[in-house]
Amino acid sequence: DIQMTQSPSSLSASVGDRVTITCRASQDIAGSLAWYQQKPGKAPKVLLYASSNLESGVPSRFSGSGSGTHNTLAISSLQPEDSATYYCQQYYTTPFTFGQGTKLEIK
């Protein structure tokens, strides 16, 4: 199985800040990576796919980059509604696997 490791596990930032979350894969996933946002009691919602492609309707303050085994999610100009847990997921091969999640708190 491909292991997905996110860092940090949690972070706290203020409205207007820029934050980054890193996702490392245990092997090359050729950009087959998606980022999801999950709020308590809700299903995850896709933010980006193919490492850096913004899903329709997602604010442009979300961006992704990376290739190979190293990917990053950046959120610029944090908003209160960005408080959530963020997951990366590889869809390069089965079994599809997720990172353990990064909980973002807005101060």
Add this chain to the structure above:
Amino acid sequence: QLQLQGSGPGLVKPSETLSLTCSVSGGSISSNYYWDWIRQPPGKGLEWIGSISYSGATYYNPSLKSRVTISIDTSTNRISLRLNSVTAADTAVYFCARRWLYYGLWGQGTLVTVSS
């Protein structure tokens, strides 16, 4: 607008079979997508259970393969999940989701508790 609605018992006894259904409304199950089940234990991360295509081809997580069956009924727009011989470790919110590479559409999730 296509929607996914999961349903099924919220409580299952240990050693019994968990059975859930995902109903697709607002459109039909399309051959362009796969239909997956993903679960999330309380307070924990996401685990892929398995996937089925429109034609019925299935792919399972090896960690669950011996206990899982996913099926599709295109006439009723339903996808089903069966998980045998459940234990407390199977307590989780179970999501159905539509996949085209990534998961663009999710059901609301069904909490299943395994307890006697």
